[in-house]
Amino acid sequence: MKKAGSDVDVAENYRPVSNLSLLSKLLETAVCKQLQSHLDGAGLMPTMHSGYRKGHSTETTLTKICFDVITTMDEGHRVLLALVDLSEAFATVDHKILLL
Secondary structure, eight states: OOSTTOOTTOGGGSOOOOOOOHHHHHHHHHHHHHHHHHHHHTTOSOTTOOTTOTTOOHHHHHHHHHHHHHHHHHTTOOOOOOOOOOTTTGGGSOHHHHHO
16 A cells, blocks of 8 residues: 555555566575675775665664764754655656656
8 A cells, every 4th residue: 555544445556566586586685795795895885874784774874863963063063954755755656657
């Protein structure tokens, strides 16, 4: 379902389900591990990047943000945060255009 409380009888209220084969899932996992290893080994991945990284989570990101805000305020500077909620972003995609 796209959103809690949506009409269950309307097909547009459901997201498409990925039906990847076992082989493609194994290949995706292998490529992901190799790419992650290369990016980490070459120092190409920012140390504070938390998305899709083992041992990192939204909690890691929030802790870093809170630390930066408090440190900046302690130094006498002002802090401005611009926050964007992308939780419904996929629901706004026109699937006909996407398929084209």
